[in-house]
Amino acid sequence: MRWLRRAIGSFTSRVSSDAQPEFTLRAVLIGLAIGCVVCFTNLSLGLQSGWISMMSIQSALIGFLISRMLKTPLTPQEIIVVQTTSVATGTMPLAAGFVGILPALGLLSEEKDGTPPIHLSWIAAVGWSCSIAYFGVFLSPPIRKQVVIEEQLPFPSGTATAQLINVLHKLPPPDTTVRQRRGYRELDTEADNEEVNSIEEEEEVVPSHAHEHENDEEREIVEHDGWNSLVWSFGFSAFVSLAAYFFPVLFAIPLFGVYLAKHWLWYFTPSLSYVGQGIIMGFPTTVSMNLGMFVGWAILSPLSKNSGWAPGPTGDMSNGARGWILWTALGIMCADSLVSLLPVVAEHVVDLVKRERRIRLSEHDDTGKVDNETETEDRLVPADWVIMGLLASIIIGTILVWVVFGNEGIKPWATVLGFILGGLLSVIGVRALGETDLNPVSGLGKVSQLFFAWIQPGNVVANIIAGGVAEAGAQQAGDLMQDLKTGHLCHASPRAQFYGQLIGSSVSIIVTATAFILYNRAYTIPGPSFPAPTAYVWLSLARLLRDGHLPEKSDLFMAAFAAVFAVLGMLKVYAVRRQLWFAKWIPSGVAFAVGFLNTPSFSIARLVGGIIEYVYRTRYAKDKRDIRLIVVASGFVLGEGVISIVGLAMRLLGVGVISCWGCGHGLCGGCSA
Numbered sequence: 001m002r003w004l005r006r007a008i009g010s011f012t013s014r015v016s017s018d019a020q021p022e023f024t025l026r027a028v029l030i031g032l033a034i035g036c037v038v039c040f041t042n043l044s045l046g047l048q049s050g051w052i053s054m055m056s057i058q059s060a061l062i063g064f065l066i067s068r069m070l071k072t073p074l075t076p077q078e079i080i081v082v083q084t085t086s087v088a089t090g091t092m093p094l095a096a097g098f099v100g101i102l103p104a105l106g107l108l109s110e111e112k113d114g115t116p117p118i119h120l121s122w123i124a125a126v127g128w129s130c131s132i133a134y135f136g137v138f139l140s141p142p143i144r145k146q147v148v149i150e151e152q153l154p155f156p157s158g159t160a161t162a163q164l165i166n167v168l169h170k171l172p173p174p175d176t177t178v179r180q181r182r183g184y185r186e187l188d189t190e191a192d193n194e195e196v197n198s199i200e201e202e203e204e205v206v207p208s209h210a211h212e213h214e215n216d217e218e219r220e221i222v223e224h225d226g227w228n229s230l231v232w233s234f235g236f237s238a239f240v241s242l243a244a245y246f247f248p249v250l251f252a253i254p255l256f257g258v259y260l261a262k263h264w265l266w267y268f269t270p271s272l273s274y275v276g277q278g279i280i281m282g283f284p285t286t287v288s289m290n291l292g293m294f295v296g297w298a299i300l301s302p303l304s305k306n307s308g309w310a311p312g313p314t315g316d317m318s319n320g321a322r323g324w325i326l327w328t329a330l331g332i333m334c335a336d337s338l339v340s341l342l343p344v345v346a347e348h349v350v351d352l353v354k355r356e357r358r359i360r361l362s363e364h365d366d367t368g369k370v371d372n373e374t375e376t377e378d379r380l381v382p383a384d385w386v387i388m389g390l391l392a393s394i395i396i397g398t399i400l401v402w403v404v405f406g407n408e409g410i411k412p413w414a415t416v417l418g419f420i421l422g423g424l425l426s427v428i429g430v431r432a433l434g435e436t437d438l439n440p441v442s443g444l445g446k447v448s449q450l451f452f453a454w455i456q457p458g459n460v461v462a463n464i465i466a467g468g469v470a471e472a473g474a475q476q477a478g479d480l481m482q483d484l485k486t487g488h489l490c491h492a493s494p495r496a497q498f499y500g501q502l503i504g505s506s507v508s509i510i511v512t513a514t515a516f517i518l519y520n521r522a523y524t525i526p527g528p529s530f531p532a533p534t535a536y537v538w539l540s541l542a543r544l545l546r547d548g549h550l551p552e553k554s555d556l557f558m559a560a561f562a563a564v565f566a567v568l569g570m571l572k573v574y575a576v577r578r579q580l581w582f583a584k585w586i587p588s589g590v591a592f593a594v595g596f597l598n599t600p601s602f603s604i605a606r607l608v609g610g611i612i613e614y615v616y617r618t619r620y621a622k623d624k625r626d627i628r629l630i631v632v633a634s635g636f637v638l639g640e641g642v643i644s645i646v647g648l649a650m651r652l653l654g655v656g657v658i659s660c661w662g663c664g665h666g667l668c669g670g671c672s673a
Helices: 001-016 025-049 056-067 076-090 103-104 121-133 135-150 156-168 188-203 205-210 212-246 258-264 274-281 284-307 321-365 382-407 412-438 441-457 460-489 493-523 535-547 554-577 589-597 600-620 628-652
Strands: none
Touching: 025 056, 025 076, 025 188, 025 274, 025 493, 025 628, 056 076, 056 156, 056 382, 056 628, 076 156, 076 460, 076 493, 103 460, 103 535, 121 382, 121 460, 121 493, 135 382, 135 412, 135 460, 205 284, 212 274, 212 460, 212 628, 258 284, 258 382, 274 284, 274 600, 274 628, 284 589, 284 600, 321 441, 321 535, 321 554, 321 589, 382 412, 412 441, 412 460, 441 460, 460 493, 460 535, 493 628, 535 589, 535 628, 554 589, 600 628
């Protein structure tokens, strides 16, 4: 700890020429504390439903509230370090595949896959995490230069976090009048630039005066009422979760009757964490998810079972309806993700051609290229750090993957190709995230699996691992790029954020691996309490690419739904880029497919949160910057996340449920696990 304090003090003295501390010990520690809670929360939620949250806005908000208790509150730049460190720590369960890839390896069958199940020890899980934890971090600086500085993509969540931080610190709104890509207003001509500059000069005084009172009012609401809302929502969610641990039927209420609950898995889980996630997701996304839930579980599930295509129990993933509709969900996810990626790839190619042409013209005209970078060299991540870090992460990562899984699991050359593919996919994923606020990692993961099915056919283990290596870089680079956008708008040091990302990722290696091993000791994963639905997606696609076998008639529905959502995906891309009002109401294919993967209880609770968000936003919120509901949603999610740690400890200590009354349908996790 002493070396960390000295390093932080040395860096702070260099980057704080404007008298605003940035990379400080207290900011790092607060970020790690929040990130560890988010990490446990995301691991629990990811194993339950396959969906996690970055929690960047929530981390910044909680960091601000904590800083109000300190003698000297955190500066805006310190809050940036808090939320950057927190996000790097909290998103490792998905980036390192603990909610999908590792459970999928545990589902392997020697009869079907030619290899027994792979269950990693704690040291092996740490080794696997180390192998992919830093690649995305070192990818971030060069990608930032392109998408944040040169192309100035909007990154909606990162921009929203910057706006929140400025409001809380009584600062003017961040300047988001930037040159953006196709689908947004472009300011390429000198006349346009002059016009916009004159408009900004006229409006420069207006925001500082007209919105000053609104900013002060919003800040007072968060500062004075924020703690109360956060504490009671956290406490209430924790109480409900703890009660459900001792009385499991509380989270498996047969709301639609015992018959539907027992035979068709239609029950209700009144989890406040799911409600909070629904609030954070927003009404349109939760509607898409519930449309998928209804089609999958109310139409296709009974159809497949009654037609004899899925003769097993409804919840059986091998020959039951749940396993049958999984293939339809897989088709939807692939079609929607690939369609959404095609415009990004096409535009990237066009941009490369234009950039090359501009470079040739500039060389011909003997004029230098304009550098739009606003930071000084001492605040940027040096290029030699990036090069050395990328090479080291690839070399060390390849060695660690070989040590953990052996030569029979995956060849070292295939792992290297996985890292290279991950770098290419990261650019695509980050650009999609910057434009649409959605990182299409599910689609990128499928692309990587298709690639490795071609270069290393027949090896299910290699397909999953190499696909996970490629997906990890894209996931991590995308999540961290939102933070870098926030830092850019708030004039935070990219180097300070880089340090926060390295520290957060390093700590999360131990935290995530430990939590995963403990969950595996306490619960059956996949199992009733933690079904790990995305594990089946990874494994099913790997098996399909190996032998081409599909359940009866599932190929027809898979193709039909893929075609429908390919069309809807194209329509959605078009509407989003033209900023048409109905864009958000076109169903999201990924969210629709997630409704198939999870039992109805997960989706219904999130719909409740989505409805609450819609009603509050349209009837009670004073303006778009009203974040009081986000405070409550954060408390809901984190309250259940903390109790998941408590529940894990009680489970390991042998403290069981008090009563299994009402669990006759066999769906109570605590009673049936």
